[in-house]
Amino acid sequence: MLALPKHPQLRQELEPWTDQFDYTIRYVSKVLKDAEAGHDWHHVQRVYDNTLQILEQEALNQRLPQGSTALAVWGALLHDIADDKFHPEPNSSAKQGLENHLQELAFPEVMREEILFLIEWVSFKKSFDAKAGSEEEQAAHKIKALHILRDADRLDAIGAIGLARAFHYGGFKNRLFFDPSIPPTDYQNGEAYRKSTAPTINHFYEKLLLLKGKMYTPSGRELAEQRHGFLLAFLKQFYAEMGFQSPPPGFELKDVD
Numbered sequence: 269m270l271a272l273p274k275h276p277q278l279r280q281e282l283e284p285w286t287d288q289f290d291y292t293i294r295y296v297s298k299v300l301k302d303a304e305a306g307h308d309w310h311h312v313q314r315v316y317d318n319t320l321q322i323l324e325q326e327a328l329n330q331r332l333p334q335g336s337t338a339l340a341v342w343g344a345l346l347h348d349i350a351d352d353k354f355h356p357e358p359n360s361s362a363k364q365g366l367e368n369h370l371q372e373l374a375f376p377e378v379m380r381e382e383i384l385f386l387i388e389w390v391s392f393k394k395s396f397d398a399k400a401g402s403e404e405e406q407a408a409h410k411i412k413a414l415h416i417l418r419d420a421d422r423l424d425a426i427g428a429i430g431l432a433r434a435f436h437y438g439g440f441k442n443r444l445f446f447d448p449s450i451p452p453t454d455y456q457n458g459e460a461y462r463k464s465t466a467p468t469i470n471h472f473y474e475k476l477l478l479l480k481g482k483m484y485t486p487s488g489r490e491l492a493e494q495r496h497g498f499l500l501a502f503l504k505q506f507y508a509e510m511g512f513q514s515p516p517p518g519f520e521l522k523d524v525d
């Protein structure tokens with residue numbers, strides 16, 4: 269079972285949607301039953317927990333606009349059920365399932381659109397292509413919810429769990445761990461990023477080690493610092509065990525600590 273919020277603002281904003289909350293949990297846990305272990309129901313639960321933790325802090329510090337809570341919560345619960353990594357077709361049945369589920373919840377039209385906006389823009393791949401539908405033009409509560417959800421999802425990409433997820437995904441895609449002759453790349457767009465078949469260690473440089481500097485909220489930043497340190501320690505140990513005195517050319521850590 270998922271934890272419920274403590275702060276009165278969060279409770280008050282979620283209270284009208286208690287039935288929908290239970291219904292979405294049942295739906296998502298069923299849809300993601302056999303998903304890849306890095307993007308399954310357990311990932312969703314962790315992202316929900318991170319979201320709640322950040323929401324509590326933002327509410328406590330009076331930085332949470334009214335209307336952000338339900339968006340961030342439904343964003344967390346639904347963000348990976350139609351992930352384009354696993355469902356690349358433009359009108360996949362997963363995407364239709366997501367839209368149908370949102371219809372069934374009978375949220376106000378605006379809220380449904382805002383949740384879909386969050387799900388579309390949460391991903392790291394998207395951040396190559398454009399700013400979130402030019403953020404300045406969007407309502408404050410919607411952008412706040414997006415920032416919280418991004419922090420929550422990205423926290424699950426670093427630290428011990430992030431490490432496990434990266435190597436699990438690499439295995440799922442039959443990738444090498446590491447090849448010193450294939451250095452990390454600076455991708456110019458989301459498509460090139462997604463198409464890469466590089467070894468899993470490269471993903472640390474191409475995404476995971478960059479996340480600490482891209483957090484939006486103070487509590488997200490604090491948690492990211494600690495998890496980032498764990499990734500650096502892992503990489504140093506990895507190179508040492510591979511017989512390198514220091515990270516090989518192209519894999520230096522000086523710009524990422």
Ligand code: ADP
Pocket residue numbers: 306351353390391392393394424425430433434435437438464467468471475
């Ligand atoms: P998003 O889905 O947010 O656009 P990613 O494509 O980076 O972002 O996927 C999310 C997670 O999937 C990553 O944090 C990582 O655990 C795993 N993943 C994605 N691409 C790779 C990769 N090339 N190597 C290892 N893990 C990956």
Ligand code: NI
Pocket residue numbers: 311315347348421
């Ligand atoms: Ni995710």
